[in-house]
Amino acid sequence: MQWTSILAIYGLLWVLSAFLVLPFGLRTADEEGQEVERGHADSAPVNFRPGKVAMRAAILAAVFLGLFYLNYVYGWIAVEDLNFFGTPPMKEMGY
Template sequence: MQWFSIVAIYGLFWVLSAFLVMPFGLRTPHEEGKKIETGHADSAPVNFRPGKIILRATLLAAVLFAIYYANYIYGWITLEDLNFFGKPPVEDLGY
């Protein structure tokens, strides 16, 4: 696997991980018992910590990528394993 492919696939895992870990630990003003300022959304978090989200996303992406790369090296799951519909029919093209 080329290094650029590794970076690109890790980046995809990181973005997915960021969206997965983002809602954990966030609390709304209603949950905290705070007053909502004029012009703010009711669902806006009061304790948003981007550094914690970045750390969690980085760790989760590293674990997911390690599993992906191990599967790439050892071939635990291949395309043939994911073919749920059987082999496609062979068409006679009349050649």
């Protein structure tokens, strides 16, 4: 696998990981005992820390990339393993 492919896959996994870790650790104004300002949503977080989210996403993406690479090397799950519906009818006819 080329290093550019690894970098691209890491980027995709980082974005996925960022969405996965985004809601963890956030607190609303109501949970913090603060008053919600006029024009703000009640569910808006008061302690959003993008650096912490990015660090958590980087660590989780590295774990996912490690698992992806190990699967690539050892072939634990192949494309054929993901075929849940059987052979397509057109392929049975030789098309």
